[in-house]
Amino acid sequence: MMGEHSSKAYDTELEGIRSKVLLMGGMVETMFLDAMTCFRIGNLERAERVIGEDANVNQLEVQLDDQCSHLIVKRQPTANDLRTVMATLKVITDLERIGDEAAKIARIAKALHARGAVTLNHYEMVRTIATATSDLLHDALDAFARSDEKAALELIAQDAVIDHEYRSIMRNLITFMMEDPRTISAALDTMWVAKAIERIGDHAKNIAEYVIYVVEGKDIRHTHGATQEVSK
Amino acid sequence: MMGEHSSKAYDTELEGIRSKVLLMGGMVETMFLDAMTCFRIGNLERAERVIGEDANVNQLEVQLDDQCSHLIVKRQPTANDLRTVMATLKVITDLERIGDEAAKIARIAKALHARGAVTLNHYEMVRTIATATSDLLHDALDAFARSDEKAALELIAQDAVIDHEYRSIMRNLITFMMEDPRTISAALDTMWVAKAIERIGDHAKNIAEYVIYVVEGKDIRHTHGATQEVSK
Numbered sequence: 001m002m003g004e005h006s007s008k009a010y011d012t013e014l015e016g017i018r019s020k021v022l023l024m025g026g027m028v029e030t031m032f033l034d035a036m037t038c039f040r041i042g043n044l045e046r047a048e049r050v051i052g053e054d055a056n057v058n059q060l061e062v063q064l065d066d067q068c069s070h071l072i073v074k075r076q077p078t079a080n081d082l083r084t085v086m087a088t089l090k091v092i093t094d095l096e097r098i099g100d101e102a103a104k105i106a107r108i109a110k111a112l113h114a115r116g117a118v119t120l121n122h123y124e125m126v127r128t129i130a131t132a133t134s135d136l137l138h139d140a141l142d143a144f145a146r147s148d149e150k151a152a153l154e155l156i157a158q159d160a161v162i163d164h165e166y167r168s169i170m171r172n173l174i175t176f177m178m179e180d181p182r183t184i185s186a187a188l189d190t191m192w193v194a195k196a197i198e199r200i201g202d203h204a205k206n207i208a209e210y211v212i213y214v215v216e217g218k219d220i221r222h223t224h225g226a227t228q229e230v231s232k
Numbered sequence: 233m234m235g236e237h238s239s240k241a242y243d244t245e246l247e248g249i250r251s252k253v254l255l256m257g258g259m260v261e262t263m264f265l266d267a268m269t270c271f272r273i274g275n276l277e278r279a280e281r282v283i284g285e286d287a288n289v290n291q292l293e294v295q296l297d298d299q300c301s302h303l304i305v306k307r308q309p310t311a312n313d314l315r316t317v318m319a320t321l322k323v324i325t326d327l328e329r330i331g332d333e334a335a336k337i338a339r340i341a342k343a344l345h346a347r348g349a350v351t352l353n354h355y356e357m358v359r360t361i362a363t364a365t366s367d368l369l370h371d372a373l374d375a376f377a378r379s380d381e382k383a384a385l386e387l388i389a390q391d392a393v394i395d396h397e398y399r400s401i402m403r404n405l406i407t408f409m410m411e412d413p414r415t416i417s418a419a420l421d422t423m424w425v426a427k428a429i430e431r432i433g434d435h436a437k438n439i440a441e442y443v444i445y446v447v448e449g450k451d452i453r454h455t456h457g458a459t460q461e462v463s464k
Contacts, residue, residue, distance in 0.1 A: 058454035065451070069314055082301055089318075093325060174417065181413045185406065203294035219297075226393045 010075045014084065017067050018145075021088060024095050025141040026061045027053060031102035032137065032200060036130050038106055039193055040123040042113030049107035059097035064092045083217060087210040091144065094203040098137070101196040101203075108189050108196075122190040125172065126197060129165045133197050136162065137204040144207055149215035152208040156220075159205035166198040245315065249299050250377075253320060256292045256327050257373040259285060262333035264369065264432060269363050269415035270338055271425055272355040282338035289331035296324045317447060319442040323376065326435040330369070333428040333435075334453045340421050340428075357404065358429060361397045365429050368394065369436040376439055381447035384440040388452075391437035398430040414433040 038047040068085050071077070077085060079119050136158050143152040173187045173194075206221075213219050263282050270279040300317050303309070309317060368390045375384040405419045405426075438453075445451050 055454070062451050062453060065318070069311070069318055072304060073309070073311045073314055077305075079301070079305045082305055086297070086301055086321075089321065090325075093322075174420065176412055177409070177416050181410055181416075184409050184413075184416070188406065219294050221294060222287070 007075065010071075010077070010081070012068075013071050013075070014081070017064065017071065017085075017088060019080040020060065020064055021095070022069070022141065022145055023066070023090060024057060024059055024092065025144070027057055027060070028095050028098040028102060029134070029137055029141065031057070032105070032134060035105035035109065036123075036134075039107035039112070039126075039219045042109065043114060047106040047110040051110075052104050054099050054103040057096060061092050065089065065118075068092075080217075084214050087214045090210050091207050094206045098200050098203045100166055101200050104196045105193050107176050108193055112186070112189055122186055122193075125190055126194050127167055129162055129169060129194060129197050129201075132158070132165065133201045133204065136201055137207075140204040140207040141213075143211045144232065147215055149212045152211035152215075155208040156205055159201050162198060162201040166194055166201075169194045239307070242303075242309070242313070243344045245299075245303050245307070246313070249296065249303065249317075249320060251300070252292065252296055253323060253327070254373065254377055256289060256296070256324065259292070260327050260330040260334060261366070261369055261373065263289070263331055264337070264366060267334045267341065268355075268366075270341035271344070271358075272339065275344055276345060279338040279342040279345075281360035283335050283342075286331050286335040289328060293324050293328040297321065300324075301318055314333070316446050319446045322442050323439050326438045326450075330432050330435045333432050336428045337425050340425055344418070344421050354418055354425075357401055357422055358426050361394055361401060361426060361433075363427050364390070364394050365398065365433045365436065368433055369439075371441040372436040373445075375443045379443065379447055384443035384447075387440040388437055391433050394430060394433040398426055398433075401426045 020111045025214065031053050034046050035050045037043065038050065068089050072085060073080070075081075136155060139155055139158075142148075143155060170191065173191055177184045209220055213221075263285050266278055267282045269275065270282065300321050304314070304317060307313075368387060370381065371387055371390075374380075375387060402423065405423055409416045409419045441452055445453075
């Protein structure tokens with residue numbers, strides 16, 4: 001990721017930004033895992049912590065955007081280096097959105113458990129997609145950390161699996177609701193959780209795409225028409 | 233928006249980028265209006281056109297990102313000018329997402345009408361939020377075009393109205409589903425449409441925030457805690 005460029009100071013600054021992005025990545029990863037635990041077993045205190053952490057993630061986004069701007073103005077990067085900075089800016093946006101989605105899951109879990117709804121079955125319905133998405137996010141951050149475009153390319157296909165699973169969950173939930181209207185409210189909550197997970201998968205896929213963009217200089221966004229049509 | 237900066241060529245290039253952003257804004261605005269018409273009266277051909285237009289919007293995003301990068305490398309903007317470019321990059325991302333949401337609405341409308349579901353009542357449920365959101369988007373693009381931070385500031389409050397309306401639609405739809413399970417499927421489609429509209433409102437609000445960021449040099453993202461908690 002560190003092509004030929006102007007100065008040692010530049011390297012140091014860019015490395016500082018990268019470390020902070022990875023810190024932000026670790027934060028949203030933990031938020032997502034904790035939010036899913038809340039959805040599974042109900043833990044109001046932990047749900048509150050996830051919701052509170054979102055503010056810290058948002059602060060990091062603003063800080064990092066700022067650091068990237070300063071880097072550009074001070075170091076006047078070459079086209080190659082600038083690509084890294086641009087991709088970093090995009091990754092930051094995706095991480096911030098993942099934080100939002102994790103906080104949403106925590107809020108839904110909190111509301112569900114506050115009104116004493118049993119959610120164990122509903123957790124079971126999203127368990128597979130949650131695990132697949134958490135793996136995808138972890139691996140995408142890892143590919144970003146190691147600038148591993150080969151790993152990144154493999155990850156992009158994973159998102160299609162998540163989208164497929166998402167559609168199947170939706171169909172099942174609709175069937176449940178129709179068969180027993182008393183489940184409507186809890187089924188809807190599960191739908192919003194599934195939707196949030198599916199979006200986290202999309203953002204993780206975006207991160208993998210930016211790794212490829214940086215390493216290969218190819219913008220492969222919007223070249224996977226089929227996977228764009230999934231979520232409604 | 234055009235502070236003091238280096239060259240005439242820079243002005244010309246930046247103006248070119250701005251025009252293209254406004255073109256992209258006009259495209260997604262039309263997509264949204266057309267998608268809502270499809271949801272209201274059913275027009276498969278128009279729905280297809282909206283869905284197809286999304287690819288053009290995506291292409292514009294990639295092109296504009298590229299033009300912004302070139303501008304930075306070639307012109308090495310001052311901190312002030314760079315702020316404009318950075319905000320433009322963010323606006324582009326929001327416009328692309330608005331295109332995605334409009335295409336989603338068109339796909340839902342298409343599916344609804346293809347299976348002959350009556351949607352007039354459901355359109356009525358989202359009519360108010362759709363009009364408010366379409367106005368907000370139009371006005372945000374207008375504020376961006378005129379670099380009018382006063383107008384932008386007023387718009388940000390509008391999004392809270394949309395979020396309030398969204399919550400009320402959700403409550404009504406849940407009531408309908410519980411009272412008459414035969415409406416579940418159509419009610420869910422209406423929910424996804426309302427959700428897409430609410431997101432378009434969020435993106436329009438983001439655009440207004442970037443206008444303020446450029447003009448005043450203040451980053452006011454994430455300072456409206458209350459409005460962040462709305463959508464789940």
